[in-house]
Amino acid sequence: QKEVEQDPGPLSVPEGAIVSLNCTYSNSAFQYFMWYRQYSRKGPELLMYTYSSGNKEDGRFTAQVDKSSKYISLFIRDSQPSDSATYLCAMRYTGTASKLTFGTGTRLQVTL
Amino acid sequence: EAGVAQSPRYKIIEKRQSVAFWCNPISGHATLYWYQQILGQGPKLLIQFQNNGVVDDSQLPKDRFSAERLKGVDSTLKIQPAKLEDSAVYLCASSLRTTDTEAFFGQGTRLTVV
Numbered sequence: 608q609k610e611v612e613q614d615p616g617p618l619s620v621p622e623g624a625i626v627s628l629n630c631t632y633s634n635s636a637f638q639y640f641m642w643y644r645q646y647s648r649k650g651p652e653l654l655m656y657t658y659s660s661g662n663k664e665d666g667r668f669t670a671q672v673d674k675s676s677k678y679i680s681l682f683i684r685d686s687q688p689s690d691s692a693t694y695l696c697a698m699r700y701t702g703t704a705s706k707l708t709f710g711t712g713t714r715l716q717v718t719l
Numbered sequence: 720e721a722g723v724a725q726s727p728r729y730k731i732i733e734k735r736q737s738v739a740f741w742c743n744p745i746s747g748h749a750t751l752y753w754y755q756q757i758l759g760q761g762p763k764l765l766i767q768f769q770n771n772g773v774v775d776d777s778q779l780p781k782d783r784f785s786a787e788r789l790k791g792v793d794s795t796l797k798i799q800p801a802k803l804e805d806s807a808v809y810l811c812a813s814s815l816r817t818t819d820t821e822a823f824f825g826q827g828t829r830l831t832v833v
Contacts, residue, residue: 650824695761709761
């Protein structure tokens, strides 16, 4: 079993839709949870991070962490064609070097 | 602020040949990472440097991969000899400190081994 599981998609939605992206994990020691966006032939860029459980909102993006279920989510409201990319969840322990464990990524396509 | 620079962008080599990738991190960033991203997978950490010392190289195949970070700035990653399964994108990233949440990634070097 992989430490971090993520549905690879692809996920296709119409412009304006609400998108839900999810990851599950097996190691309860993870404390920092991140979402990276990766455009084709580019490196990943950090979208949001959350420490421990709870919600965090930034514009059209909301990150949720449910540590009891070992489940994290990223919601995108009013999705735009420019949101078309691969979304990678990543997580790491606290108190150690910043070694990130990534999911496989979900490819999202927002259509006009 | 300039980002993380990597070269070359693309490389095609035959199996058993050697190859080297170069990375210049963001100025002032003490921590440098090399990740391997195989098509359809998330990035996997190969090696992490703090200045010019190795913090974590537990997933680096040391029989064929080597990396160095001279003077705590630029870094090179070498593969010798390459295997077909080394075909991947090699991403370099940097952060101010080891404990930073955000690491900034370069565009990567896409390696194809034929």
